[in-house]
Amino acid sequence: xxxxxxxxxxxxxxxxxxxxxxxxxxxxxxxxxxxxxxxxxxxxxxxxxxxxxxxxxxxxxxxxxxxxxxxxxxxxxxxxxxxxxxxxxxxxxxxxxxxxxxxxxxxxxxxxxxxxxxxxxxxxxxxxxxxxxxxxxxxxxxxxxxxxxxxxxxxxxxxxxxxxxxxx
Numbered sequence: 001x002x003x004x005x006x007x008x009x010x011x012x013x014x015x016x017x018x019x020x021x022x023x024x025x026x027x028x029x030x031x032x033x034x035x036x037x038x039x040x041x042x043x044x045x046x047x048x049x050x051x052x053x054x055x056x057x058x059x060x061x062x063x064x065x066x067x068x069x070x071x072x073x074x075x076x077x078x079x080x081x082x083x084x085x086x087x088x089x090x091x092x093x094x095x096x097x098x099x100x101x102x103x104x105x106x107x108x109x110x111x112x113x114x115x116x117x118x119x120x121x122x123x124x125x126x127x128x129x130x131x132x133x134x135x136x137x138x139x140x141x142x143x144x145x146x147x148x149x150x151x152x153x154x155x156x157x158x159x160x161x162x163x164x165x166x167x168x
Contacts, residue, residue: 001104003094006150009070012104013038017069021144022059023110023136024073024090029055030136032144033066038151041144043137052093056100063103071103074110074143110143 004012013019016036023030029047034040044066047058063071073094076086094105 001102002098004070004104004106006106006108006147007154008104009106009147009151010155013069015069016067018067019070019072019144019147020063020066020068021072021108021140021147022074023139023143024093025049025136028136029059030138030140031059031062032137032141033068034144034148038148041141041148043141046136052096056097059097060101063101068103070106071097072106072108072144072147074139075107077109106147108143108147110139 009019018036019034019038021032021034021041027049029049031044031047032041033044035042044062047055047062049055073090075090076084078084078087090107094107097103097105
């Protein structure tokens with residue numbers, strides 16, 4: 001399927017589907033999954049990266065188990081708004097996944113998501129060692145929650161827009 005916009009997501013998430021969020025790291029893939037009401041992002045255990053084909057198989061099995069209808073992937077944009085090598089790696093990952101699955105992907109600006117996730121884990125009094133094992137899934141949950149909040153906002157604004165005048 002490839003990349004879609006956030007506005008196209010609701011049509012892909014009917015029938016009890018969930019939405020998954022990913023934070024791609026060099027050594028791990030952080031994963032989070034929404035509830036069926038698209039209110040909350042729940043972190044899942046990280047996927048240890050080995051080789052793309054193995055990583056993809058593990059990820060696709062998890063997405064199927066979680067009944068994901070679409071995937072949000074954090075796009076690491078530089079603070080000046082430009083895209084560097086890490087963003088290119090994320091786009092390449094989506095291109096490669098699109099060859100293996102019909103699931104649509106949404107790219108989401110993940111600037112400062114890892115920083116926010118780490119602050120949250122520190123506030124929860126996780127030790128440095130425990131944070132290291134949870135940071136990528138916490139970042140994935142932070143990314144996914146941003147999308148879920150945006151979807152709620154889009155839904156709310158669609159309900160408050162006036163109907164067009166009817167012809168009499």
